[in-house]
Amino acid sequence: MAASTQAATPEGMPTDLATVPRAVLEADPHAVLARHRAAVPCIRTDDGAVMVLRARDVQALVTDPRTRQVETEFARLRGITAGPLFEFFRQTVLLSNGEVHRRRRAPIARTFAFQVVASLRPRIRDLAEALLAEHQPRGRMDLLADYAAPLPARAIALILGLPARDVPDFTAWVYAMSRALTSAWTPAEYPEADEAARRLLGYVEDLVAERRRAPRDDLISALLPSIDEDDPEAAAEARMQIVSLIVAGSDTTRAALAIQTGLLLAHRSQWEAVCRDEGLIPGAVAEALRFEPAVGSFPRFALSDIPLDGAVLPAGALLSLSTLSAMRDPALYADPDVFDIRRTDHPRWHMVFGGGVHRCLGEALARIELEEGLRALTRRLPDLRPDRPLTVRGSAAIRRVDELPVSWPGGEGSAEAERSAPARAGWPM
Numbered sequence: 174m175a176a177s178t179q180a181a182t183p184e185g186m187p188t189d190l191a192t193v194p195r196a197v198l199e200a201d202p203h204a205v206l207a208r209h210r211a212a213v214p215c216i217r218t219d220d221g222a223v224m225v226l227r228a229r230d231v232q233a234l235v236t237d238p239r240t241r242q243v244e245t246e247f248a249r250l251r252g253i254t255a256g257p258l259f260e261f262f263r264q265t266v267l268l269s270n271g272e273v274h275r276r277r278r279a280p281i282a283r284t285f286a287f288q289v290v291a292s293l294r295p296r297i298r299d300l301a302e303a304l305l306a307e308h309q310p311r312g313r314m315d316l317l318a319d320y321a322a323p324l325p326a327r328a329i330a331l332i333l334g335l336p337a338r339d340v341p342d343f344t345a346w347v348y349a350m351s352r353a354l355t356s357a358w359t360p361a362e363y364p365e366a367d368e369a370a371r372r373l374l375g376y377v378e379d380l381v382a383e384r385r386r387a388p389r390d391d392l393i394s395a396l397l398p399s400i401d402e403d404d405p406e407a408a409a410e411a412r413m414q415i416v417s418l419i420v421a422g423s424d425t426t427r428a429a430l431a432i433q434t435g436l437l438l439a440h441r442s443q444w445e446a447v448c449r450d451e452g453l454i455p456g457a458v459a460e461a462l463r464f465e466p467a468v469g470s471f472p473r474f475a476l477s478d479i480p481l482d483g484a485v486l487p488a489g490a491l492l493s494l495s496t497l498s499a500m501r502d503p504a505l506y507a508d509p510d511v512f513d514i515r516r517t518d519h520p521r522w523h524m525v526f527g528g529g530v531h532r533c534l535g536e537a538l539a540r541i542e543l544e545e546g547l548r549a550l551t552r553r554l555p556d557l558r559p560d561r562p563l564t565v566r567g568s569a570a571i572r573r574v575d576e577l578p579v580s581w582p583g584g585e586g587s588a589e590a591e592r593s594a595p596a597r598a599g600w601p602m
């Protein structure tokens with residue numbers, strides 16, 4: 174695998190970096206990334222990105238002035254060039270730069286940060302407790318669908334002031350839309366994702382109009398002054414930041430909460446340690462986010478040729494800064510393939526939330542949700558068991574967990590109750 178010093182092709186693709194098909198990466202991401210990371214600083218993926226693998230490079234490039242945030246390039250690469258989903262890519266805070274980015278981020282940063290620090294932890298604790306109280310008598314649940322999904326969805330509904338009855342609808346739209354932000358995206362998914370985007374945008378438009386008529390004590394009402402209805406393009410852009418919060422805050426934390434629970438249950442002595450000592454919770458959250466991140470990379474665009482350990486990231490390349498790889502880099506973490514909630518070598522700024530002016534706006538909220546989600550589980554269900562091992566799919570961007578069936582003793586539907594119950598075959602219906 175020779176490192177490249179060659180200039181870019183007109184499309185911005187380096188010509189002789191090792192190319193790794195996505196399918197190969199998806200099949201066994203950690204092993205494939207480790208093999209390449211030891212040999213070269215970057216690889217090319219067959220969907221048009223250059224993936225940066227080493228911790229030092231990811232940490233530096235995130236704020237390097239020779240890079241900028243990508244805008245609509247990834248969408249266009251996937252053939253998304255018009256329609257509601259494209260409008261999301263075109264107008265979201267995440268995919269913008271300079272003055273436009275500041276204009277989009279400032280209002281939500283102000284109101285959102287205030288709401289988070291002001292009052293959320295106890296309310297999120299109550300949400301987690303209420304969800305578990307609902308499921309506890311059954312003795313089993315799909316932790317992903319029954320707990321990890323509704324907790325962040327209800328939290329964002331609470332913050333934005335959305336009615337609880339709307340949660341199933343808007344989460345279904347968000348999950349369909351955010352498929353476009355995963356590495357497993359296929360063009361066949363476009364119609365559903367585009368339709369979901371249309372509905373979510375319409376939903377937020379209606380909510381804003383409703384709050385304009387009758388403001389309340391919620392984030393949408395607080396954002397009304399930043400939405401200039403006399404300028405339709407500016408108003409659409411401002412509303413898109415509400416959509417961005419809903420999209421960014423639902424799927425990521427859903428996956429992260431399922432992953433951290435699955436990892437802890439697979440490392441039973443560490444699960445039991447957290448059950449005994451709540452002081453270990455923040456370390457457990459940080460380690461789960463490192464070991465098996467819910468977001469495996471974030472994008473940047475190379476503005477000029479960037480030399481990297483003998484290779485060159487060519488001007489015009491779409492970069493995928495692989496946190497999935499960087500957070501297993503032995504140059505940064507001791508024994509990176511060991512899951513250890515007592516690890517003391519996490520950098521001050523956890524890499525999973527990106528960096529610079531685009532650093533995740535929801536980090537504080539995500540940490541509260543993950544911490545309170547874990548606290549409630551260890552308090553109420555210390556005997557929790559996985560019925561199947563955790564599987565995480567995806568090698569970049571938002572990653573996926575499809576299910577995490579779990580059970581605990583004492584409930585009517587627990588694995589234990591099922592084993593001791595009389596055979597059901599032949600029971601009268």
Ligand code: HEM
Nearest residue numbers: 266267421422425429468471526527528531533534535539
């Ligand atoms: C475990 C959960 C989460 C992870 C791993 C995560 C990760 C990330 C990453 C990697 C970025 C891009 C950073 C960059 O390009 O440098 C980002 C941006 C963002 N995140 Fe999160 N996020 C999570 C949860 C949330 C939540 C709960 C919210 C809000 C409700 C949120 C809102 C945002 C927003 C608005 C941006 C765009 C910021 C900007 O471009 O200025 N995220 N997040």
